[in-house]
Amino acid sequence: MAANQHSQQLFLANMAFKRRVTPLPxxxxxxxxxxxxxxxxxxxxxxxxxxxxxxxxxxxxxxxxxxxxxxxxxxxxxxxxxxxxxxxxxxxxxxxxxxxxxxxxxxxxxxxxxxxxxxxxxxxxxxxxxxxxxxxxxxxxxxxxxxxxxxxxEDIPTRVEKYFATKFIDSGALSPKMRQHLELWLQIMLGGSRQAPRQFPRDPATVELQIRGLAPVIQTWAEAGRQSFAEITQSDIVEALEPLPATGRHFAENGLKSLFKILKGRRLVFTNPMSGLPVRPVATTIPLPLDTAVIREGLDSPNPAVALAVALVAFHALSRKQVRELQLTDIIDGRLLLGAREIPLAAPVRTRLAVWLDYRSSTWPNTANPHLLINRRTAPRLVAAGHSYPWTNTAFRPQALREDRILHEIRATGGDVRRLYDLFGLSVDSASRYLRTIEHRDLT
Known part of the structure; x- marks a missing residue:
């Protein structure tokens, strides 16, 4: 009542506009x-x-x-x-x-x-x-x-920031100090740091994986009543990591390693409890072949973008990222220039490429986007299409199709690892994963 004793002045919104009475300039x-x-x-x-x-x-x-x-x-x-x-x-x-x-x-x-x-x-x-x-x-x-x-x-949070808030902020279980330290870690991971210890920005996908690994560990500490990361010891980390599966433990160890490195560099904790703890390698899986009928269905898709993307992976084992980032200038005279590699395109790939280029030029004749695969959202811009384009219209993941192609090659050559390196640019460790399938007792 004391605040309203002299009444309040109200205003009507959206009254400051000008009606057009003259022709446009x-x-x-x-x-x-x-x-x-x-x-x-x-x-x-x-x-x-x-x-x-x-x-x-x-x-x-x-x-x-x-x-x-x-x-x-x-x-x-x-x-x-x-x-x-x-x-x-x-x-x-x-x-x-x-x-x-x-x-x-x-x-x-x-x-x-x-x-x-x-x-x-x-x-x-x-x-x-x-x-x-x-x-x-x-x-x-x-x-x-x-x-x-x-x-x-710009006030729209990114996908990683939304995921971070879902895992740590929305629950309200963290203490203010732990929340502040985690927000500092996220800021440095996404934006980098010029202050020692200096760090380049990390890929948002990497940060999201580390958040996924950190979430159950930090949730356990919060439920135990921990108020600061300075209270965490090496035995606490070992005890929290023990029940996690192999893949989750790998992501959690990488996340804890980067978290305590940043906190120790900013003098927010006394010691780094991850010092001396080995990071377990991620568990590898056995590549399996896909059903040929499913691959043929993707190659014969009425969507020209799907048919071309499936053909590039099925015949030349390109990764999802490589297909997404291909540009028109990367293909010259039926050859694909992929970094230092020059790949002669297979005949089915060239056929589907011609169909897609005709569709692209007729649908978006004035687009300036240099990428090979574009859609309605990216045609008016210069960015690449999303990670899920055009794979949402297929019955398989591009990684599974790529593994099928490499698996076929290692079997056709009798285990020639050098051929995998020359054709697909694989490292020795990656090629050895496919080599182990030659004499696997369940795949012979």
């Missing part, structure tokens, strides 16, 4: 190419009032707008955000081969953002861009434009 007009007079120069962007420290109107009621009213609003609004980003949108469309439909969808998404935002002059959070998906907004391309314009505040 010339730099907004889309002509299919940038400029008739000078194609190498971009028109100057209009002045902006965007400020990352701008005062923000707090939300009084969480009320979803009427979709019909929103549709009418974005058709007539020419906001400062739309005018400021028009140059960048047109430049993106020219560089990445956007269709007119996609370009208009991005402009419509920018108008939608300006209409929904309570503070028109503040920078835009990526999480706010994601919310326009419910109104059929374009997410990824809009975020790219806002990032290049310098108007984006």
């Amino acid at each position: 010339t730099y907004v007009t889309w002509t299919g190419r940038w400029s008739q007079k000078n194609k190498n120069q971009l028109p100057p962007s209009p002045a902006t009032r965007f400020d990352e420290n701008a005062w923000e109107q707090l939300t009084l009621f969480d009320l979803d707008p009427d979709p019909e009213i929103l549709r009418q609003r974005i058709l007539m609004e020419d906001s400062e955000l739309t005018r400021y980003c028009a140059t960048i949108v047109a430049d993106h469309a020219r560089r990445y081969g956007w269709s007119v439909r996609q370009r208009n969808a991005v402009i419509q998404s920018l108008r939608m953002l300006q209409t929904l935002r309570p503070t028109p002059t503040a920078k835009i959070r990526a999480s706010d861009v994601v919310t326009i998906r419910r109104y059929d907004g374009t997410i990824t391309s809009t975020i790219d434009v806002l990032a290049e314009a310098g108007l984006l505040i």
Whole structure:
């Protein structure tokens, strides 16, 4: 009552917008190419009032707008955000081969953002861009434009950060000090460190595997009432690792090794309890052949991307990463240039490659993406397709198909390890894994 004795001043949100009463400026007009007079120069962007420290109107009621009213609003609004980003949108469309439909969808998404935002002059959070998906907004391309314009505040956690929060933060079992130390470890693992001990950033997939190994060990310590990693001894580590399976123990040992190395380097623990403890090697499996009918079904897939990817792995044993990162310039005159290796493509691979290139050029004729395999999401950009593309439409994993191809080669050559090294670039240890299948009692 004391705070409200003089009443409160309320404001109506989204009132600071300008209706378009004049024709659009010339730099907004889309002509299919940038400029008739000078194609190498971009028109100057209009002045902006965007400020990352701008005062923000707090939300009084969480009320979803009427979709019909929103549709009418974005058709007539020419906001400062739309005018400021028009140059960048047109430049993106020219560089990445956007269709007119996609370009208009991005402009419509920018108008939608300006209409929904309570503070028109503040920078835009990526999480706010994601919310326009419910109104059929374009997410990824809009975020790219806002990032290049310098108007984006990146607040969406990555996959690894979400996984980290699920394993350690959401449960609430960790003490504040252990949580702080784990967050420091995650920050250094993903971003690297210039402070001693210096460290390069690790691959997010590696960090995720170490989080998976650390989770049961640290959960055990938290349930036992440990408040800090400085309390952990070498006997505690041995006792926590004992019940874990072989693969889980390998990941846990690597995670604990990196964790205590960072904490000891930052003087957050007195000693490194992992010092002197050997890391067990990961348990290896026996490669097994795939059903030929399943492989043939993938080779004859009506999806040209699936047929080409399966052919590259089935005939030349490329890994998932190698298929994903292949570029158009890596294939010259029927030969695949893969690092220092030059691979003559098999006839079935060349047939499926020709079909895919015809489909690619007809579906995305203006794309500037240099990668061989692209899809609807990556065609307007320069990035590679996702890790699961196009394998979600197959009945097997690419690693299993690759093992089938190498297994066939080691059997056909009678155990010639040098042939595996020349054809597939395998190391001696990797080739020995396939060599052991020659005289295996269950595979003879």
